[in-house]
Amino acid sequence: MSLYSTALAGVLTTTLAAAAAPASAQVGAPSASPATSERTPQDPWEDANRKSFLVGGAIDTILVRPAAVLYQRLTPRPARDGVRNVTSNLGEPVIIINRVLQLRPDLAVVALSRLTVNSTLGVAGLFDVATGAGLAKKGTNFGQTLSRYGVRAGPYLFIPVLGPSTVRDAAGRAVDAALDPFFWIRFRDDGYFLGARAALAALDARSRADPALQDLKRTATDPYASLRSAYLQNADFLDHGGKLDVQSLPDFGPEPAAPTSTPAAPTPHPQD
Amino acid sequence: MNARAALLVMLALQTPAALTFGLTQTRAQPGPAPASRAHGDLQAEAFVQEQASRVIQVLNDRSMSLAEKKQTFRALVDEVADVPRITSFVLGRYRRVITPEQYARFASAFRDYADTVYETRLGLYHGQALKVTGSTVRQPGDVVVSSLVTGGDGGPTVVNWRVIRGSDGRYRAVDVQVQGVWLAITEQQDFVSTLDNHRGDIDLLIAQLKTGPGHG
Numbered sequence: 001m002s003l004y005s006t007a008l009a010g011v012l013t014t015t016l017a018a019a020a021a022p023a024s025a026q027v028g029a030p031s032a033s034p035a036t037s038e039r040t041p042q043d044p045w046e047d048a049n050r051k052s053f054l055v056g057g058a059i060d061t062i063l064v065r066p067a068a069v070l071y072q073r074l075t076p077r078p079a080r081d082g083v084r085n086v087t088s089n090l091g092e093p094v095i096i097i098n099r100v101l102q103l104r105p106d107l108a109v110v111a112l113s114r115l116t117v118n119s120t121l122g123v124a125g126l127f128d129v130a131t132g133a134g135l136a137k138k139g140t141n142f143g144q145t146l147s148r149y150g151v152r153a154g155p156y157l158f159i160p161v162l163g164p165s166t167v168r169d170a171a172g173r174a175v176d177a178a179l180d181p182f183f184w185i186r187f188r189d190d191g192y193f194l195g196a197r198a199a200l201a202a203l204d205a206r207s208r209a210d211p212a213l214q215d216l217k218r219t220a221t222d223p224y225a226s227l228r229s230a231y232l233q234n235a236d237f238l239d240h241g242g243k244l245d246v247q248s249l250p251d252f253g254p255e256p257a258a259p260t261s262t263p264a265a266p267t268p269h270p271q272d
Numbered sequence: 273m274n275a276r277a278a279l280l281v282m283l284a285l286q287t288p289a290a291l292t293f294g295l296t297q298t299r300a301q302p303g304p305a306p307a308s309r310a311h312g313d314l315q316a317e318a319f320v321q322e323q324a325s326r327v328i329q330v331l332n333d334r335s336m337s338l339a340e341k342k343q344t345f346r347a348l349v350d351e352v353a354d355v356p357r358i359t360s361f362v363l364g365r366y367r368r369v370i371t372p373e374q375y376a377r378f379a380s381a382f383r384d385y386a387d388t389v390y391e392t393r394l395g396l397y398h399g400q401a402l403k404v405t406g407s408t409v410r411q412p413g414d415v416v417v418s419s420l421v422t423g424g425d426g427g428p429t430v431v432n433w434r435v436i437r438g439s440d441g442r443y444r445a446v447d448v449q450v451q452g453v454w455l456a457i458t459e460q461q462d463f464v465s466t467l468d469n470h471r472g473d474i475d476l477l478i479a480q481l482k483t484g485p486g487h488g
Binding site: 040136218219220221222224225226228229230233234235236237238242244246247249250252253255 | 418447
């Protein structure tokens with residue numbers, strides 16, 4: 001956790017880095033680089049986000065991860081698959097509404113068909129028979145609906161328990177909750193139903209994410225920065241409908257063996 | 273999860289769990305995009321298809337022990353990935369301000385670190401297949417090759433490979449992307465952030481790579 005104690009310095013150096021740096025080992029503000037991949041202007045609240053990240057990490061270690069691990073150990077795979085299918089199926093109405101708002105009736109019909117098929121043939125959503133019938137799930141949310149109308153993602157946000165997000169997508173999540181018919185329909189024990197459904201969905205998501213998150217913790221030199229980077233790249237990818245813009249990629253530069261910009265030639269890379 | 277760039281090939285073949293930590297929260301995920309990409313550079317496509325097949329063959333070879341696989345892999349990496357270029361890239365703007373001596377030490381530590389990280393994942397691999405579907409030329413000799421990886425846990429996954437032609441005329445991989453997340457770019461942001469937060473102390477980063485970041 002000592003990694004984060006100097007997070008504030010990181011914010012300052014990132015913000016102030018403009019002037020050319022001396023060719024020295026200890027540099028606070030290296031020169032700006034043409035590689036857009038290096039900067040994170042999308043995280044103006046890094047200091048607060050890093051604190052949230054620490055809090056989120058603590059809650060995760062004490063509460064969420066143990067619960068998710070326990071869930072995984074206690075339930076057999078088919079049961080977990082069933083839970084995932086049911087919670088996923090209950091999410092289809094929100095997808096349908098968002099697809100309509102996105103003016104994508106074709107995809108609204110896919111979601112509607114999935115809901116119908118899985119709720120009936122799939123025994124109340126327990127089995128995802130729609131995917132097998134060529135109706136693969138294409139998730140979406142209100143954040144993407146906003147994106148379709150030109151709303152930018154806005155600053156990066158890390159929210160304890162909920163995880164990485166952006167201002168737009170966090171607001172979108174709240175709207176998605178309000179768009180959910182189950183949020184409005186009143187029936188006996190509806191509070192328990194909503195609570196159990198949210199808890200199961202969270203346990204399922206967390207247990208599936210566990211290998212990746214453990215790997216992140218083990219291997220990243222700055223887990224906060226790695227998670228932010230991956231989240232923002234993925235969010236950008238989703239905003240562009242999964243299309244790849246190769247021209248926006250950073251340059252990899254010339255072959256390192258023959259540098260042109262370094263004052264002194266580096267020693268050749270040792271090959272073990 | 274992380275972006276251990278030097279052994280890109282292996283990690284990408286071990287999608288989706290290892291690669292998708294960006295999506296581990298409850299974000300919506302699109303299905304694999306239709307393979308409608310044009311064939312921009314056939315030599316680059318052939319490179320990815322051939323090397324991926326070699327790698328998959330090693331991974332699926334039940335007659336090899338884990339130790340043998342590790343050994344074979346280390347030899348394969350230099351042919352498949354442009355390790356010097358990746359090493360230079362992940363340092364970002366700090367590449368230009370460190371001394372040759374520091375760079376050499378970083379390169380050595382980074383290589384060992386990446387090898388270790390990827391080797392721990394070797395045992396997790398279970399049979400997958402890769403099929404190249406097209407490519408886009410960014411500029412001559414700098415190509416993104418698209419492929420579809422099937423047979424993993426989830427459905428088919430689109431994996432994009434950035435390959436760059438070296439001075440020897442051969443292509444090598446420098447980066448790999450799954451669900452929008454590029455490994456070397458993520459790696460660069462990880463390292464640069466660590467350096468930013470420690471006043472550019474390259475020795476601290478090297479020390480972290482040597483001890484394992486999780487204990488740093």
